[in-house]
Amino acid sequence: MRITEGTLDHPAVRELIIEHLADMHETSPPESIHALDLAALQTPELTFWSAWLEDSAGIEDMLAGCAALKELDPAHGEIKTMRTARGARGRGVAGTMVQHLVTEATARGYSRLSLETGVEDYFAVARRLYARHGFTVCPPFGDYLPDPNSVFMTRTLG
Template sequence: MKLQLDDPGREDVLKLLAEHLADMFAASPAESVHALDPAALQDPDITFWTARKDGQLLGCGALKQLGPHQGEIKSMRTAEAARGHGVAARILQMIVAEARSRGYTALLLETGTQDFFAPAQRLYQRHGFRPCPPFGGYTADPNSIFLRLDLDTVPPDRPRETREE
């Protein structure tokens, strides 16, 4: 698996992000969907990565800078055919390692509370994320859970961005 900086405007990435947005709107009321569209992922405060194997897109994830010491995970998505193979965990590990290398003290995220989001919640909790109050521009919402990882509690295990298995 190769993890790399990528362009959210690539054709296969656009398809994966369209599926992501469709699922978010199917699982949550529109006012509770905080997923970014491909244009928003082009913002200079956002770094976007993909995971690929033999050129095939397996998943993606992004890191949004919230300030000098905090980042937010955005647009984590694994292609349906790649689910259950550790893709999301590898992307998450890379994002955490990047946040640490930037000197962030915390990494935050928002995800849904519906059953659809249970696998994502388990992934984040397995990696040390814990519930926290809303952050940034978010407000309390019964359809959202907010999670935080204090980066000084996570061991550095950064997969290299060009690593292949």
């Protein structure tokens, strides 16, 4: 798997973000959707990565997933836009991306990495993934307010 920074201009990445937003709108109430669109993913406090796998013939790359890291303050980062492409699910993409974000956040000197996800069954796999990577449920952080449709999780780094 190859992880590449700053690929928001790639058509496959743009399609994956659009798919991600559509799924969020199908599974969560509008007031509880905190997913970022393409414009919001290009702000200076965010770094975006995509993950790529070689196809079965080993000829070209296939988009496997994406994730972003938002700096909330010099000691605290937030995971945003974690998504595995449908054709790449079950290949360890999400776990690799979470580990990449933890490594990057640690290298930046963050002492904490947090995220927001949904309470709906749709998000159960994501909540289990984050728990396996050391994230625990926490109160709202940053600009978030308490929301019965959100689960907030955090992990201490370093």
